[in-house]
Amino acid sequence: MLEIILISVGxxxxxxAVSIVGGASAAGTGNPTATKTKVINALKVGFFFGIFQALMPLIGWYIGSGFKDLIEKAGHWVAFGFLCVIGIKMIYEAVKQRGEKRKMDLVTLPALLILSIITSIDALLVGVSFSLLNISLYLSITxxxxxxxxxxxxGYFIGDRVGQFLKNNVGIAGGIIIIGIGIKIL
Known part of the structure; x- marks a missing residue:
């Protein structure tokens, strides 16, 4: 269970990180209804990201289950490899984006769909890893x-306050957590 919680955090x-940047981009609009709008936007972002992050491991699990016989002998190594690649990718992207000023309108439907898919690719690969392990799939995706x-x-609310300071460091932390889980699987 602790492993699932740590993977979830990672x-x-x-x-x-994306929500912080989105919240920071939306900050300072001067709109009198800004508080209500921020709450609605934050919930919208959370809903999309939460749904995609939960569905992608399920899809990944089904993909991995289809190839289980082919990779069962090397399962732990495959899971380790996937998680290390994911973690390194997260760290690389966070370091690569340091110092960049990014503006985005996170709450439009096209932006939410694209960002939800992009941020959940890692979860798809984790789902493939899950198919190699003895875990409770539905509890894990929940x-x-x-x-x-x-x-x-x-993150959306934090971004509204201090997003420019924190935006890249959370990606590094997430990458380190994912790599740590990969090492633990070995």
Whole structure:
């Protein structure tokens, strides 16, 4: 169970980082209804990211299950490899984007769909890894979805306050957590 929680936190870091940037981009509009709008936007972002983060491991699990006989002997190594690649990718992207000023309108439907898919690619690969392990799939995807929702909503509000300071460091933390889980699987 602890492993699933740590994986959930690691996966939610991408959502958290994107939500911080989205919240920071939306800050300072001067709109008198800004508080209500921020709450609605934060919930919208959390909903999309949470749903996609929960569905992608399910899809990945079905993909991995189809090839289970082919990779069963090397399952732990495959899971380790996937998780390390995901973690390194997260760290690389966070470091690569340092210093970039990004503006985005996170709450439009096209932006939410694109960003939800992009941030959940890692979750798809984690789902493939899950197919190689003895875990409770539905409990795991529920926990992943809840963590992603909470981290996304929180990130949006944090981004409104201090997003420019934190935006890249959370990706590094998420990458380190995912790599650590990969090492533990060995």
């Amino acid at each position: 996966l939610a870091m991408d959502c958290f 926990i992943i979805g809840i963590f992603s929702f909470v981290f996304s909503v929180s």
